[in-house]
Every structure is written in structure tokens, then in C-alpha cells.
Amino acid sequence: MKFVVITGMSGAGKSSAIRILEDMGYYCIDNMPPMLFSKFAELCSQSDSKIDKVAFVIDLRGGELFKEAYSSVAALEQAGNKCEILFLDADDGILVKRYKESRRKHPLATEGRLLEGIEQERELLAEIRSKADYVVNTSDMSAKTLKEYITNLFEQEYDEAKSLSVNVVSFGFKYGIPLDSDLMFDVRFLPNPFYVPELKPLTGLDARVSGYVKQWPQTKEFTERMNDMLGFLMPHYIEEGKSQLTISIGCTGGKHRSVTLANEAYKYLVSKGYRAILTHRDISRDR
Numbered sequence: 001m002k003f004v005v006i007t008g009m010s011g012a013g014k015s016s017a018i019r020i021l022e023d024m025g026y027y028c029i030d031n032m033p034p035m036l037f038s039k040f041a042e043l044c045s046q047s048d049s050k051i052d053k054v055a056f057v058i059d060l061r062g063g064e065l066f067k068e069a070y071s072s073v074a075a076l077e078q079a080g081n082k083c084e085i086l087f088l089d090a091d092d093g094i095l096v097k098r099y100k101e102s103r104r105k106h107p108l109a110t111e112g113r114l115l116e117g118i119e120q121e122r123e124l125l126a127e128i129r130s131k132a133d134y135v136v137n138t139s140d141m142s143a144k145t146l147k148e149y150i151t152n153l154f155e156q157e158y159d160e161a162k163s164l165s166v167n168v169v170s171f172g173f174k175y176g177i178p179l180d181s182d183l184m185f186d187v188r189f190l191p192n193p194f195y196v197p198e199l200k201p202l203t204g205l206d207a208r209v210s211g212y213v214k215q216w217p218q219t220k221e222f223t224e225r226m227n228d229m230l231g232f233l234m235p236h237y238i239e240e241g242k243s244q245l246t247i248s249i250g251c252t253g254g255k256h257r258s259v260t261l262a263n264e265a266y267k268y269l270v271s272k273g274y275r276a277i278l279t280h281r282d283i284s285r286d287r
Helices: 014-023 034-046 060-078 092-102 114-124 126-130 143-154 207-214 217-239 257-271
Strands: 002-008 027-030 053-057 082-089 134-137 165-172 183-186 244-251 275-280
Touching (some): 002 060, 014 053, 014 143, 034 053, 082 126, 134 143, 143 275, 165 257, 207 217, 244 257
Parallel strands (some): 002 053, 002 082, 027 053, 165 244
């Protein structure tokens, strides 16, 4: 039997994640006491149940019971079940914004400041975060992007190339480097469409902009070298057991050059059979 344990910061998207897995055919249980994991697996195996994929959401609502979380996951695995931990995270500022928009109370900030509750929760979750199979930062993810990402992580068709989930992110250096970057490419050396009046208001998703960026010899050489490097690195990351990788490609504003080159990297990875998702983090800023 396959189990996915969803946990993470309050407000990072656990409710959305369990709905996505439910749509994928998982039997989903919210706020399951961890010590009941093994008992539930036992009941499923002893009955005529056709349940073979289960997702549990666990978080600090369980109070003291949450401390049993990782040992309960280990017990499931020792019984011969496949079990993966998905940890959802988000930047503190994003969590504060989401709580204020929803007008919900943070479980650890009932009598104090919201940010203090978030900081306390982050400390309490540090251990299980370090042991998670997948850590996903949802700060810049739309509902659609999160669905694509989780679907890619837990889709049924699975081969060696798909054991590594790759997130290709375009970004603007003026807005900061993505904190979860594993590999980062700076493409600010390429000619900038920003200074071409008819291209300035467009983005790298427009054929006129991407055509402008890709026409230069240095762009063609860089794309070839980048793809060669990715082709070399991916099998080695898989061999070392890496389950997720974030490739960040940045230009000044994150709208033209980085978008074009991120699209090229994404197309290359997909053509080689890797599980990849494309995120243009800053494409809509200042427009």
C-alpha cells in the first residue's frame, strides 16, 4: 500500500494538496492521529477494501500527538508499505498575508502576534521538514501550478527519469533570488528586449520576444551549453537519490530573457523524459 503524509506550515496549502490527491484517487484523511497510521493500514489489508493509495494530513492541530509523526511513518515502512512525506512551506511574509486575507487564526498565535506563531511553528516542524521526501515552497505558486507540481510528484507512471522532479523557475534579480534554488543561471549578459520599444511591454512568452533573444549567437551557444550541463547532471542527481531539483534562470526583471531561456530548459528536460514543471515567478510584476 502507498501512503503520502502531507504536513507543513499552516497556510502553506495542505488543504489544497489533499484535494489534489483525492482527485488522483487517493483515500484522504485530514488530521489523522499519527499513532493510528499502522492500525489503519492493518484494517485496509485485512478487509476486502480496494484502497491502495492513502494520504494523511498531519499538523500541529494534533497537539502532543504530532510528536509521534515520524516514528509512525517509520512503522508504516517497516510493515512493508511505501510511505513518502510531502512538506509544504511558504515564506513568512506570504503566510502572514494569507492569514490576514482569510481572517483565520493561526493555531499557535491565539494570544500573541501572528508572526510569533509562525516562527514557533517553524521551530516545531524543523525535524519532520528535514526528513521529508519533498519540500515544496508554495509562495509563488498559483493553484494551477501547485496542482501540476503535486500531480507530477505522485503520478502512477514512474520510471528512473521520473524519480527526480525538476522545477524550472524564471526570475528577476531585482526581486531577489529564489531561496530554494539548486542551480542558478544568470542570463543578464544577453541582449535585452527591454530596450526595444515594441518589445518592452511584452514577455518571453511572446514569439517576437523569444525570437529576438534566441537570434543571437551567444544565446544559441549558451542554450547548448546549459542543456549539455543539464543532460550531464540529471542522471548523477538521480543516482545520488535526489528527489527534487530547482533550476533558476534570472535576468534583470524576470520578463524577457529569463522567461525565454527557462522555456528552453523546460522543453529540453521534458524531451529527455524528466518530470518538469515551469514557473515564471516575476513575469507579471510591474506591468
